[in-house]
Amino acid sequence: MSESETPERAHREIHCSFCGKSQVDVDMIVAGPGVKICNECVELAANVIAETQGKPRSPQTMFQDHRSTDQLLHSLKLHDGAFESVGKAMQDIVDILREREVSWSQIGEALGVTRQAAWKRFA
Ligand SMILES: [Zn+2]
Structure with missing residues (x-):
C-alpha cells in the first residue's frame, strides 16, 4: 500500500x-x-x-x-438496487475526491449545488 x-x-x-x-x-x-x-x-x-x-x-x-x-433474473435483481448503487458510486467518487483534498466548493460546483449542499449530502 x-x-x-x-x-x-x-x-x-x-x-x-x-x-x-x-x-x-x-x-x-x-x-x-x-x-x-x-x-x-x-x-x-x-x-x-x-x-x-x-x-x-x-x-x-x-x-x-x-x-x-x-441471467436475466439475476440482472433483474441487480437493477432493483440501481438507484442505491448510483448513489453509492457517487459517494465513492466524493470520498476519493476528499482524500485528494478537493474542496466541498469544487464538488458542489461540479454538481451544480452549493458547497453546503454538497457537504450535507456526502459528508
Ligand atoms: Zn461483469
Whole structure:
C-alpha cells in the first residue's frame, strides 16, 4: 500500500454493474459515470458485437439479448438496487475526491449545488 492510500480506500469493494461480480472475482473492473464493467462482461459484449458483424441491422438484431433466463433474473435483481448503487458510486467518487483534498466548493460546483449542499449530502 502506498502512502497516499488509506486503509479505508484499499478495502473499498466495487461490483460490475452488469454481472454483480466484485473486483476480487474478476481480473479488472473499469468505472464509468454511475456504472462499472468487468473484463468478463467486456469480453461477452465484444463477442456479441462480433457475432452481429455483417448481418443486416434491424431493431431485432441491434438489441439482441443473448442472456439466459437465469441471467436475466439475476440482472433483474441487480437493477432493483440501481438507484442505491448510483448513489453509492457517487459517494465513492466524493470520498476519493476528499482524500485528494478537493474542496466541498469544487464538488458542489461540479454538481451544480452549493458547497453546503454538497457537504450535507456526502459528508
Ligand atoms: Zn461483469
